[in-house]
Amino acid sequence: MSVASQDTAVRTGGFVRATIYLVLVMFALFYLVPFYVMLSNSLKPLAEVTGGNMMAIPETWTIDAWLAAWSSAQIGVEPTGLKPYFWNSILMVVPAVAISTILGALNGYVLTKWRFRFDNIVFGLLLFSCFIPFQIILIPMARMLGIMGLAGSTPGLVLVHVVYGLGFTTLYFRNYYAAFPTELVRAAQIDGAGFFRIFWRIMLPVSGPIAVVSIIWQFTNIWNDFLFGASFADVDSMPMTVALNNLVNSSTGVKEYNVHFAGAILAAMPTLLVYIVAGRYFVRGLMAGSVKG
Amino acid sequence: MGFLDIANVTKAYGNTEVLHRVDISVQEGEFLVLVGPSGCGKSTLLNMIAGLEEITSGEISINGRVVNGVHPSRRNIAMVFQSYALYPNMTVGQNITFGLEMHGVPKAERDKAMADVASLLQIDHLLDRKPGQLSGGQRQRVAMGRALVRNPDVFLFDEPLSNLDAKLRVDMRTEIKKLHQKLKTTVVYVTHDQIEALTLSTRIAVMYNGYVQQLGTPQEIYDTPANVFVATFMGSPAMNIVPAKVVINGDDAYAEIEDSNGAKQQLKFNTNYLQEWNGKEILLGIRPEAITDSEGADRNATNVQHLTNTVGVTEPAGSDTFVTMTLSGKDVIARMRADVNIAPEQSFDFAINMDKAVAFDPQSEERIKP
Numbered sequence: 001m002s003v004a005s006q007d008t009a010v011r012t013g014g015f016v017r018a019t020i021y022l023v024l025v026m027f028a029l030f031y032l033v034p035f036y037v038m039l040s041n042s043l044k045p046l047a048e049v050t051g052g053n054m055m056a057i058p059e060t061w062t063i064d065a066w067l068a069a070w071s072s073a074q075i076g077v078e079p080t081g082l083k084p085y086f087w088n089s090i091l092m093v094v095p096a097v098a099i100s101t102i103l104g105a106l107n108g109y110v111l112t113k114w115r116f117r118f119d120n121i122v123f124g125l126l127l128f129s130c131f132i133p134f135q136i137i138l139i140p141m142a143r144m145l146g147i148m149g150l151a152g153s154t155p156g157l158v159l160v161h162v163v164y165g166l167g168f169t170t171l172y173f174r175n176y177y178a179a180f181p182t183e184l185v186r187a188a189q190i191d192g193a194g195f196f197r198i199f200w201r202i203m204l205p206v207s208g209p210i211a212v213v214s215i216i217w218q219f220t221n222i223w224n225d226f227l228f229g230a231s232f233a234d235v236d237s238m239p240m241t242v243a244l245n246n247l248v249n250s251s252t253g254v255k256e257y258n259v260h261f262a263g264a265i266l267a268a269m270p271t272l273l274v275y276i277v278a279g280r281y282f283v284r285g286l287m288a289g290s291v292k293g
Numbered sequence: 294m295g296f297l298d299i300a301n302v303t304k305a306y307g308n309t310e311v312l313h314r315v316d317i318s319v320q321e322g323e324f325l326v327l328v329g330p331s332g333c334g335k336s337t338l339l340n341m342i343a344g345l346e347e348i349t350s351g352e353i354s355i356n357g358r359v360v361n362g363v364h365p366s367r368r369n370i371a372m373v374f375q376s377y378a379l380y381p382n383m384t385v386g387q388n389i390t391f392g393l394e395m396h397g398v399p400k401a402e403r404d405k406a407m408a409d410v411a412s413l414l415q416i417d418h419l420l421d422r423k424p425g426q427l428s429g430g431q432r433q434r435v436a437m438g439r440a441l442v443r444n445p446d447v448f449l450f451d452e453p454l455s456n457l458d459a460k461l462r463v464d465m466r467t468e469i470k471k472l473h474q475k476l477k478t479t480v481v482y483v484t485h486d487q488i489e490a491l492t493l494s495t496r497i498a499v500m501y502n503g504y505v506q507q508l509g510t511p512q513e514i515y516d517t518p519a520n521v522f523v524a525t526f527m528g529s530p531a532m533n534i535v536p537a538k539v540v541i542n543g544d545d546a547y548a549e550i551e552d553s554n555g556a557k558q559q560l561k562f563n564t565n566y567l568q569e570w571n572g573k574e575i576l577l578g579i580r581p582e583a584i585t586d587s588e589g590a591d592r593n594a595t596n597v598q599h600l601t602n603t604v605g606v607t608e609p610a611g612s613d614t615f616v617t618m619t620l621s622g623k624d625v626i627a628r629m630r631a632d633v634n635i636a637p638e639q640s641f642d643f644a645i646n647m648d649k650a651v652a653f654d655p656q657s658e659e660r661i662k663p
Contacts, residue, residue: 181376181378183374183375184378184381186343186365186372186374186378187378187380187439188391189364189365189366190343190344190366190371191366191391191392191395191439192395193395197395201380201391202380205382206381
């Protein structure tokens, strides 16, 4: 295998190769520098941040800023730290990702294996939802949440994210299942399995790669969302992103940059973790279905 | 009333009718093959028997029970698919017993049935593997095992051998035939391969354009094809079809054809055939093996006609030698003994067994019955 892939690679001289690596390393550094700044400054006492060199390694190492950001920093009017909002985000993200992924899988299953009249139109309409800008639906959605009694609550946010995610998850699963042989479904029907049994026993067990894609996509989008969180959540359901904004914008006293840096890293941590753990499946899953076999 | 009755069944998608009034009655233990070129409706008909496609009109009954609208799993049928359709996430054993599990058969009974089927098909050693780890022939066996274990009223096969290589296909064909002789279960088998149809079946339905062109035993289909389509589709090389003119002389009818030099020659038909076709054009059908050299002619033939003609090409094929010539402007193939003494371009005395000759109406292309 390795021999074959070497043969297909473009052969280049040592100088060209060195240049390529140099450029790549520079790009990597360029993107890593901001993260380095955040990390090193979050580990310094405030005085060192405001008085010293932004690029320097901490002289006094301390995790006080992290502890403050997590549990005691001023968020709006309450000195609670980011902790309660972190749990708000978890309580919002986990059900929203799970529900939108399961529904997307069911949609994909129906749209490919239980075709009905105008199914392509239904799919087209679902896809269309991917292209609706968030801002347009803010006011109608606020009204809908009000009518349903979900305004300012975590279930309300879950609903909004599920509705917005369905287009993408349906697209993923539909395209994945389109390459799944229909004869298997027919064989299972003859074997006596019903609609949900076929889904559960035949389709889902082979849906690993695309489920990972769907989960990463949904998790990242929902966790990082600011607009819906700022618009539809109240203080008890406010997600991490909104709380971080409030932390940075709290106007009492001095700006604690080291705490802000620590808070920002805390807010970004879960998506980073998801990518590190499942990233390679992400690339694999995105490619799956594009080439047969 | 047969065991499996297909009565007046049609299938339409919107306004397009793809199957027209199919009537087939299958007796218990029969091996019925539906054969035809792709798009002839044979797979659609099979799917309708299975319950995977709805019946537009007409009735299908299995074992005395009308199954229109009955769910596939309640028709007591089992199906083997072209792609085998093995569940990729389950082991061979789980694949075989999935149907029983869905029907609520207890685990002990399932394992017993699985063991029986596995030893019958010699796949005992594969039970813990996944389908991805099997060769084509092994997958084929597992697919058959999954069908067998249900102990169904009717087996449905949808081109089960077309994904195998040539040698394996012949082996599995023999094995399916053995299995049928042993189990004596009713089988409906779809294929586009006329050899499979002739070798496996007890009866064949030749289909084309959504019509059953002819339903009969392999012998009937081969010797007395209902029309030109059946004649040319069944048999390899195909039956030779040559335009000819009927000349009546007393009780005997003659087919007047042109040899490769443009000279008219006459071949006598068996007595009392084609009396009312005097002077009219027909299509004369002769199987390649009915044209031989004089010594190679069938000893039991009652009416061997001789015809001197120029040899075109000779193609030795091991067991036979194929010889082409031109008759009435058409290429005609003869199948002769391997050691026949014949050379291209020579003038040769062909012996034609007119017992096996058939005549078709050139307008309707239907066979003219004696």
